[in-house]
Amino acid sequence: MSDAVQEPAQAVKQSRARLLLVEIRRFVLIFLAASFFLFLALESMPEDPVSLRVKNPDPERIAEIRDSLGLNDPWLTRYVRGVGDFLTLDWGESLISGRPVAGEVARYLPATLELAVLGILFGVSFGLALVLSAHATGWTWLLQPVRGMGALGLTVPIFWIGILFVLVFSVQLGWLPVGGRFDFAYEAPRITGFLLLDSLLVWDLHAFWIACRHLVLPVLTLGLYPAAVVAGTLEARLGESFLERLVTALKSRGFSPARVWGRHVLRLVSGPVVTVIGTQAGALLGGAVLTETVYSWPGMGRFLVDGVLNRDLFVIQHGLLLVVVLALCIVTVSDLIATRLDHQLQNREDS
Amino acid sequence: MKALISLRRLPDAWASFILVFALSGLLFTPYPSREQAFRDRALEGPSWAHPLGIDGLGRDFFSRLWEGSGHTVALAVIALLITLGVAALLVSIERIFPNSIGRFVRMGVGLWVAFPVIFIGLLLLVFLNPSPFTLVLAVGFGNLAFAFRQLRVFWMATRNALYVQSSEVLGSRGWALFRWAIWPNLVPDIFALARLLFAMSALELSGLAFLGLIGDPDFAELGAILKQNQPYLYQAPALAILPGAILSLILLSVHLSRFHR
Numbered sequence: 001m002s003d004a005v006q007e008p009a010q011a012v013k014q015s016r017a018r019l020l021l022v023e024i025r026r027f028v029l030i031f032l033a034a035s036f037f038l039f040l041a042l043e044s045m046p047e048d049p050v051s052l053r054v055k056n057p058d059p060e061r062i063a064e065i066r067d068s069l070g071l072n073d074p075w076l077t078r079y080v081r082g083v084g085d086f087l088t089l090d091w092g093e094s095l096i097s098g099r100p101v102a103g104e105v106a107r108y109l110p111a112t113l114e115l116a117v118l119g120i121l122f123g124v125s126f127g128l129a130l131v132l133s134a135h136a137t138g139w140t141w142l143l144q145p146v147r148g149m150g151a152l153g154l155t156v157p158i159f160w161i162g163i164l165f166v167l168v169f170s171v172q173l174g175w176l177p178v179g180g181r182f183d184f185a186y187e188a189p190r191i192t193g194f195l196l197l198d199s200l201l202v203w204d205l206h207a208f209w210i211a212c213r214h215l216v217l218p219v220l221t222l223g224l225y226p227a228a229v230v231a232g233t234l235e236a237r238l239g240e241s242f243l244e245r246l247v248t249a250l251k252s253r254g255f256s257p258a259r260v261w262g263r264h265v266l267r268l269v270s271g272p273v274v275t276v277i278g279t280q281a282g283a284l285l286g287g288a289v290l291t292e293t294v295y296s297w298p299g300m301g302r303f304l305v306d307g308v309l310n311r312d313l314f315v316i317q318h319g320l321l322l323v324v325v326l327a328l329c330i331v332t333v334s335d336l337i338a339t340r341l342d343h344q345l346q347n348r349e350d351s
Numbered sequence: 352m353k354a355l356i357s358l359r360r361l362p363d364a365w366a367s368f369i370l371v372f373a374l375s376g377l378l379f380t381p382y383p384s385r386e387q388a389f390r391d392r393a394l395e396g397p398s399w400a401h402p403l404g405i406d407g408l409g410r411d412f413f414s415r416l417w418e419g420s421g422h423t424v425a426l427a428v429i430a431l432l433i434t435l436g437v438a439a440l441l442v443s444i445e446r447i448f449p450n451s452i453g454r455f456v457r458m459g460v461g462l463w464v465a466f467p468v469i470f471i472g473l474l475l476l477v478f479l480n481p482s483p484f485t486l487v488l489a490v491g492f493g494n495l496a497f498a499f500r501q502l503r504v505f506w507m508a509t510r511n512a513l514y515v516q517s518s519e520v521l522g523s524r525g526w527a528l529f530r531w532a533i534w535p536n537l538v539p540d541i542f543a544l545a546r547l548l549f550a551m552s553a554l555e556l557s558g559l560a561f562l563g564l565i566g567d568p569d570f571a572e573l574g575a576i577l578k579q580n581q582p583y584l585y586q587a588p589a590l591a592i593l594p595g596a597i598l599s600l601i602l603l604s605v606h607l608s609r610f611h612r
Contacts, residue, residue: 030465037474044478154550155602157574159561160595163581167588282467289469290558294581305562308473309481316477320470327467 019339023332034324035086038317039079049095049313086321092314094307101314104303105322110193111181112299116288118219123226124277130227131234132266135247136257146235149228158287162221162294169217176216179296183210222291226277226284233276237269271341278334281327359609366608369601376421380414384571394587406590407583419571420597426487426572427553433491434548435541438498442506460496468493472559481566490555494548505540509533550602557598573598 091101134142189198199207289301307315390409445453472489518532557574580590
């Protein structure tokens, strides 16, 4: 290979490595900032969480418990130990239930992840399908709901949509369950905590069906917002003149609509779509917490809210930090994917 | 022509009417919104005396919704003012000291944007008691990074515009330049941003109240009212539907308005 070809490839590799370093640095900085904010918040708690949990508070007993939990150590030691404990998954025990926090999180987190991942997948596919099929077929009336959906995210509360779905599909039509993650009368398979996956692993199709029925309404509710965001972004991007010229050129070469839109255009517009999903990570997590509350979904949302309201020290410390780490992971991964997609675009344009 | 102009202003008039009507619920309601004066008639349907019926705890539902709308609008406006005020302050500091403090501010905002509003709300609740004030602070500070970025872009675009530079060349400086060249051109963008922030704040506030983080269970706020009436979905669905419908109506009216457009 000649030097002229090697040099741009080397430059792309270097810029990717630099980007990765920038993302890692941002990840570490935000993690440290979040853990420090949390530490400060826990330090400023108006009540002592230990004395709240001890029946007949006796100062000696409280001091003993605080010593055993290391709460009387210097602040820097406690902060560093807290970060270390988080990273090593040594999350202590809940002051309310007495159960290990890491175990509780492992019980609730799969339910939240299953819901969030399916919600995002549904939202993104629905938004993409709507806009691309409207452009590919020339049925411009399909774009009307897209324009309406843009306003939806800013005018309709997600928890209200959830309640409307329950009212129509569960209470009135009786098609789907009102809430919960599984039927009480049937024993759920437990291997990984992800019910869809577990029921397939043990090949219990009835359990799979039950889990699917319980997921439909929460996934629809949670997916509407990403669908609106993706459809809006995509529609704006497709209005750009270079894309219009590209579509005309590809059509004139005799490519089928599926190939033009599904292969070429989709590749070009997926970068901004991925970025938008990443920047909406916080809103998506908030939406997941609200959706869980509407459908009595046994996920992290209720666990965290109860933990904060009950001043459950270790639940707050590690559970909240986990939320930030999850949001950060989505942002970082989406940034990296988007940049990779944009590089492809750049290379293609260069060639 | 005049008729056409007045028609163009119809969404503004409608949005103003809705907002004023909602806020008037803070001053007057037909019945006290907290008093459980009609417990023996709980979940009773609409009547002349109670146009929207009685809720599950024996309170006039129309009064609760009216006051709840007022609280939601007022809290969202306070959160919006906090967001815009602090964001404007940060933009000013960042512009005055672009190299030293400015870099620190930009870095801080870059970090802040990664924090979900729900995290900020829960974080505040760790050391503040659940209350409307806590939720307002959570939402106000939660939207700060977004508002800062938008304001900064608006400011830089207007500051570098040709007409501002022409004013400067003609001798306009300091306050005069801001008052006569920058501010009038910044106002439409700020109104558009305020409309967006108002919607975001109202939705986030109601969401946090729906989660039960508002503290006082009797406090009339649309998200909290909806949460309180969710158990009556079978017997009296209107009690759960109306709060969300009213919140959507308020936000849609503001969204469609054309203030300073």
